[in-house]
Amino acid sequence: MKCKISLGLVLAAGVATPVLAEWTFVAAPTANAFIQSNDSTLELQCGRIRFAPAGYEDSEDIETKQGLSIRFMKDGTTEVGAFQVGQDNANVQIVDNFPVEISFNDAEDYGFVLDQLAANASVNLSMIDQDVTYGIFDLTGSSAAIKSLKSACGGAIQQAARTEAPEGVVYCGGGAVKRQIEYVILDTPDGEWDALLTVNGEVTRAMTAYSFFGNTEAPRGFVVALLGEDRSETLVFQDGGKDWLEYGDYQYDKCN
Template identity: 70%
Template sequence: MSFQTISIGTLMMAMATTASAEWSFNSGPNPNAFIQTGNMTLELQCNRIRFAPAGYEDSQDIVDKQGLSIRFLKNGTTEVGAFQVGAENAALQIVDNYPVEISFNSQQDYGFVLDQLAANASVNLSMVDQDISYGIFDLKGSGAAIRSLRSACDSDASQGTSYEAPEGIVYCGGGAIKRVIEPVILDNPDGEWDTRVTVNGESIRAMTAYSYFGNSEPPTGFVVALLGEDRSEFLIFSEGSANWLEYGDYRYDQCN
């Protein structure tokens, strides 16, 4: 486990942005606890963290360095512990065109991070090699949100819950240009690309995203978003007997 305990540490932080808001919990298809401010979001999922800093260049910097320092503060200046995220204990990548996703190799490591987030007053996400902060988040209310997250994740694990995009469904519609859209979940994903979407006979790779990032109220019927490698976005919905897909400004209904 890559963490260190520090009795007293005064942070010399440049370019820091502080997020003061309340933590919330979303019990949707992909349970998450999150805090959102005007231009930053920190989201905790069952086995990973998503962090959207103030600018895309910060996301790119984190991924280029393949590292992030998660520093736990009991007040505005006193550091009481830290976890150094790196290639040896996690995978870092940009998802949904912007946020950095941190997937931990060890649930024990992630458990330590959640424990510290629930117990402390604030967290500083900073560069691994300098005291320069990408963002500081208030942890007020994080304890209750993390307890709810852990309960939901444990429940899903015990029930073997699995959420997948509907397969075998073809969607038709559009405006001046009519389209036939068919998404297929791949048996053998190509890295992060776990879906193929065919539009009028032309296929692209896509990745699944089961939550509206940083949004506590997904639209009614929302199942999954498919994020294409060409930055296209396909939103799949299902409600009762109705199945449809939203792409651009148009709705495409099931046609098979």
């Protein structure tokens, strides 16, 4: 839920001060804009935010509550807008053992958040139901980093928001690390990227390769190869009423 708040609304004294660090944009293997301090990190990706607070207990709290208040600050004290993350507009989960990942259901919501981050001086990430701050980040330099992120993501931000929930064929399997994988071929390619590959909820742009094996005869049932922006290779197969794909060293079978 988006909301605008009067410029006169001032936070109570004694809140944490913004993290003093620089915003950085990284184009590959996964496009992201981030700011990092000694004990916390805020990372923006295509269609999602990853936030690593100072303590793991904060990550658990955010996931348990399935919510986060993103409060945009004109200066160190004046709140000018906010976005309330909740179950109705996003998926909140802990990934890679620590960071909280927020995947937005609606591209317009994420666009609003990015625009506010680029336009304001700092952002306060706080508890959804109490005035408790998990972290405050300085937004100086965020505008340029977010502009680069939007350019790199292209249509992927909008597409990623639409493909969070599994649709169509979903593949499951793996070794020690279990994965759920799906893909979508885009109606409108984003440059050379004409597909999106989703692995455990994380979306990566990919290009299709129907002649992946060149002059060598393709294996029986081969449909298409998906060459990910992160340099991953996914081979899709369909034969005899069975659907599966090969990702890394494992085979993943249709599971829906």
